[in-house]
Amino acid sequence: MTAMQNVSIGSHYAVHLPAPDDFAVWRERARGLVQCDVPPDRVSWIEPGGTGDLFASEGPARGEKRLPVPPVDAPPVRASKRFLELARHAALHSDPARFGLLYRVLWRLQRHPRLMEDKADPEVRRIEELAKAVRRDAHKMHAFVRFREVEEEGGTPHFVAWFEPDHHVVRSEAGFFMRRFANMRWSILTPRGSIHWDGEVMREGPPARRSDAPGGDPVEDLWRSYYAAIFNPARLKVGAMLSEMPKKYWKNLPEAELIPQLIAGAQAREARMVSSGSLERGEKPETLKGVGKAIHACRMCPIGELDNHAVMGEGPRDAPLMIVGEQPGDQEDQAGRPFVGPAGQLLGEYLTRAGIDRDAAYVTNAVKHFKFVWKGKRRLHQSPGAKEIDTCRWWLEAERDLVRPRIVLALGASAARGLLGKTVSISKVRGEPMMLEDGTELWVTAHPSYLLRLDGAARETQAALFAADLAAVRERLEDLAG
Amino acid sequence: MVHYAPSKPTLRQKLEILADAAKYDASCASSGTAKKNSLGGKGIGSTEGMGICHAYAPDGRCISLLKILLTNHCIFDCHYCINRKSSNVARARFTPQEVVDLTLNFYRRNYIEGLFLSSGIVKSANHTMEQLVEVARILREEHDFRGYIHLKTIPEADAEIIHQAGLYADRVSINVELPTDTGLTRLAPDKNARQIEGALARTKDRILTAKDERKRFRHAPRFAPAGQSTQMIVGADDANDAAIIGKASTLYSAFGLRRVYYSAFSPIPDASAVLPLKRPPLLREHRLYQSDWLMRFYGFAPQEVADAAEADGNLPLDIDPKLAWALKFRASFPVDVNRAPRELLLRVPGLGTRAVARILAVRRHRRLRLDDVARLTASVAKVRPFICTIDWRPTLLTDRADLRGLVAPKREQQLELF
Numbered sequence A: 001m002t003a004m005q006n007v008s009i010g011s012h013y014a015v016h017l018p019a020p021d022d023f024a025v026w027r028e029r030a031r032g033l034v035q036c037d038v039p040p041d042r043v044s045w046i047e048p049g050g051t052g053d054l055f056a057s058e059g060p061a062r063g064e065k066r067l068p069v070p071p072v073d074a075p076p077v078r079a080s081k082r083f084l085e086l087a088r089h090a091a092l093h094s095d096p097a098r099f100g101l102l103y104r105v106l107w108r109l110q111r112h113p114r115l116m117e118d119k120a121d122p123e124v125r126r127i128e129e130l131a132k133a134v135r136r137d138a139h140k141m142h143a144f145v146r147f148r149e150v151e152e153e154g155g156t157p158h159f160v161a162w163f164e165p166d167h168h169v170v171r172s173e174a175g176f177f178m179r180r181f182a183n184m185r186w187s188i189l190t191p192r193g194s195i196h197w198d199g200e201v202m203r204e205g206p207p208a209r210r211s212d213a214p215g216g217d218p219v220e221d222l223w224r225s226y227y228a229a230i231f232n233p234a235r236l237k238v239g240a241m242l243s244e245m246p247k248k249y250w251k252n253l254p255e256a257e258l259i260p261q262l263i264a265g266a267q268a269r270e271a272r273m274v275s276s277g278s279l280e281r282g283e284k285p286e287t288l289k290g291v292g293k294a295i296h297a298c299r300m301c302p303i304g305e306l307d308n309h310a311v312m313g314e315g316p317r318d319a320p321l322m323i324v325g326e327q328p329g330d331q332e333d334q335a336g337r338p339f340v341g342p343a344g345q346l347l348g349e350y351l352t353r354a355g356i357d358r359d360a361a362y363v364t365n366a367v368k369h370f371k372f373v374w375k376g377k378r379r380l381h382q383s384p385g386a387k388e389i390d391t392c393r394w395w396l397e398a399e400r401d402l403v404r405p406r407i408v409l410a411l412g413a414s415a416a417r418g419l420l421g422k423t424v425s426i427s428k429v430r431g432e433p434m435m436l437e438d439g440t441e442l443w444v445t446a447h448p449s450y451l452l453r454l455d456g457a458a459r460e461t462q463a464a465l466f467a468a469d470l471a472a473v474r475e476r477l478e479d480l481a482g
Numbered sequence B: 001m002v003h004y005a006p007s008k009p010t011l012r013q014k015l016e017i018l019a020d021a022a023k024y025d026a027s028c029a030s031s032g033t034a035k036k037n038s039l040g041g042k043g044i045g046s047t048e049g050m051g052i053c054h055a056y057a058p059d060g061r062c063i064s065l066l067k068i069l070l071t072n073h074c075i076f077d078c079h080y081c082i083n084r085k086s087s088n089v090a091r092a093r094f095t096p097q098e099v100v101d102l103t104l105n106f107y108r109r110n111y112i113e114g115l116f117l118s119s120g121i122v123k124s125a126n127h128t129m130e131q132l133v134e135v136a137r138i139l140r141e142e143h144d145f146r147g148y149i150h151l152k153t154i155p156e157a158d159a160e161i162i163h164q165a166g167l168y169a170d171r172v173s174i175n176v177e178l179p180t181d182t183g184l185t186r187l188a189p190d191k192n193a194r195q196i197e198g199a200l201a202r203t204k205d206r207i208l209t210a211k212d213e214r215k216r217f218r219h220a221p222r223f224a225p226a227g228q229s230t231q232m233i234v235g236a237d238d239a240n241d242a243a244i245i246g247k248a249s250t251l252y253s254a255f256g257l258r259r260v261y262y263s264a265f266s267p268i269p270d271a272s273a274v275l276p277l278k279r280p281p282l283l284r285e286h287r288l289y290q291s292d293w294l295m296r297f298y299g300f301a302p303q304e305v306a307d308a309a310e311a312d313g314n315l316p317l318d319i320d321p322k323l324a325w326a327l328k329f330r331a332s333f334p335v336d337v338n339r340a341p342r343e344l345l346l347r348v349p350g351l352g353t354r355a356v357a358r359i360l361a362v363r364r365h366r367r368l369r370l371d372d373v374a375r376l377t378a379s380v381a382k383v384r385p386f387i388c389t390i391d392w393r394p395t396l397l398t399d400r401a402d403l404r405g406l407v408a409p410k411r412e413q414q415l416e417l418f
Helices: A023-035 A081-090 A098-111 A122-144 A174-180 A219-230 A238-244 A247-252 A254-278 A288-296 A330-335 A342-354 A386-403 A412-420 A448-453 A456-481 B011-020 B096-108 B125-142 B159-168 B181-187 B193-216 B241-255 B282-297 B302-307 B321-328 B353-363 B370-376 B380-386 B403-407
Strands: A006-009 A012-016 A043-046 A147-151 A157-162 A185-190 A193-197 A202-205 A321-325 A362-365 A372-375 A378-381 A407-411 A441-445 B065-069 B114-118 B148-152 B171-173 B228-234 B259-264
Touching: A012 A023, A023 A081, A023 A098, A043 A098, A081 A098, A081 A122, A098 A122, A122 A247, A174 A185, A174 A193, A219 A254, A219 B011, A219 B065, A219 B096, A247 A254, A288 A386, A321 A386, A321 A412, A330 A342, A330 A378, A342 A448, A342 A456, A362 A386, A386 A412, A407 A412, A407 A456, A412 A441, A441 A456, A448 A456, B011 B065, B011 B096, B065 B096, B096 B114, B096 B125, B114 B125, B125 B148, B125 B159, B148 B159, B159 B171, B159 B193, B181 B193, B193 B228, B193 B241, B228 B241, B228 B282, B241 B259, B241 B282, B241 B302, B259 B282, B282 B302, B282 B321, B302 B321, B353 B370, B370 B380
Parallel strands: A012 A043, A157 A185, A321 A362, A321 A407, A407 A441, B065 B114, B114 B148, B148 B171, B171 B228, B228 B259
Antiparallel strands: A006 A012, A147 A157, A185 A193, A193 A202, A372 A378
16 A cells, blocks of 8 residues: 555645545545535545546645644544445545546535435436446346466466456455355456455455456356257347446357357248148149159248158058158158158068058158257157148148049058147047048057067067057958958 | 167267257346355355356346256156157167256356256156256265255155255256146146146245244255246247236246246247247237336336237337337326326336435435436436426427327337347
């Protein structure tokens, strides 16, 4: 702390403050000056490093004169509680005129003790504004300080943050961080000074530079993932974000680097979400060939956008039985035909065993395109969503209208949804026929790929159930044919 | 068509899935709880009354808490919910310890104020609730964590487990989900309105009892010192604003809620067919929050807010509900800022609770001019048609048929990319 120097030139006093945030010294000097009846226009307040005003440059060397000593019988200086409360905050503002303003209001308060209640007074308003800006800056410091973990030799982790406040709030907010992180070793470095806490003692240090702070922390990746995931792209309110997290803070927030890409992605994402189910498709094609052609162009759901080919159903135009699977798989997609992969082969075996001629049935899928994710070089099957099945139902119904089967056999829950429009539990509906809206009989059983995923006793049980379902369907076919 | 068993997801993948699944919960508040700090303790954490928003997402919402689900597997099938049983979203599950570690790692770096934990229902309501409580227990007991914890409680779980939740958490919440019983029956077939109300009522009793006990015994355990809140989804069923406001006011009075949150239904990926495809205008949610404020801080009765609504029972979107009310009931204006009581000043569009407090303070010393009002409010242009001062009287304005056009804000386009 530098010694205070008091200079008076003629009747003008210049008061040097030891630190830009030293409210206690300001208060003491101001009290003395008021007691000596020094009017506000004859005092300058100078903070270290500040240019102050004209008189400051004269320095203490010339015409050095102590501040006047208040007379013993000087009346006590009075100020309202509200003034003190506001002044404590306003004194931390970076506006160089703040101490002069505070002194002017303190001076006026001696004659108008209730001045602070006049919220419309321009000087009172100004103090309130300064105090508000400081409180906001302190609050943003609580919010936007980001610690990075540094491993020290001792083994105890040390958490270090770099922060750039607008006002002189670093020392005043040290207590907040101490109370919050009492059992942690931490440092907050700022261009206005730094504070260090070792779990027991708070130390103050000189101003720091950004390069003094550590460069990264692996947990920041997790934090960024969280930030991106918690953002709801269906609701973009950039203005609301900017008013609370202005761009000036972004450079020290690890998550802020994601903001431009999140905004850019958001509008496109929502448009896709809404359009994937709401578009009109016009007239249904009148022939199976027409359907086969039209499905290639279908982009009504995101699956159509993938790198795949639509797979049309196949079989006799007047087939009595229609078998519906979930969606083409990798092999079906390449071959352009339904049920040619491992599940299709298994289905063929069971149909033969049940005595159903596969070639006499019309075989198709609830969803016409192959939904997948790339896993290395492999395309990994992904189940279609309810929405996607419902969207594709339009094509399945077009096929059903043209083939007009007596019986429809749905393999698995996706196929059942494609026919019923709602999700059913296979174990509850299997073994009994259901009636579709147009009177067609619907039988639901498991998808053969389900059997492929099982082994041991479970597979045997499920295989028996599957075979029994197929046998029941064959019986119904014979009944209806007879 | 073989299903491949997915490889074990990493912590980061789980976080992405389970934070994504939690984002339809509106609340992120961390305010209004008991003051506590980590001095003299073994761990970290403090709550000092004011909530802190540690970041803001581009959706304009505050990120104060680590808001995640323990799991998004769910045995329920609520149509509006992305995590419903029949939805085809990626699923994941945290262990309680993983949630504890994430919370502490984020907290130490000052990313968050604490944890908001919710969950899909796995196995049973009781099992799920026990897991949620276990997370809070480890944080509080093993790590002496003194930050904020908000636990979503499951109305179907046993009262005893919910009681445990309140002992560890700062706030508990139970979602009423939809403004009407018919909406709930239709869109959330597994939920029961009476059961939800029963749980809200029990929690209210516990909070009151604990408060009372603490007055008499200094060491009586706290129970959810930040109270309980709830959430309603707006725009998924056909309830209009008047019905929603009515429901909210019943909830506030019957269950002593701190907050009712309104969440504009967002078109969710993989939505159920019974839902509308378009989102309701975001502004609708905003207008509901404004009307909520009118009831809680401005002395409006629910019926008065409903009176501000248009013929279809919805609040106008182009102007705020207070202005809508003022335009409908012009006989109450102009209000003399130098004489009117506080209740009437609060009715003036453009005068907030703070501006009114300032006007009342100044009034004790002198009479106000229009310039004074201008200094005390954000926009004197908005206030002017509805007030008198010693040098201002809006002679013609309140009688003009086109007043709405004069005072309604100019329509702004939503911000575009930058």
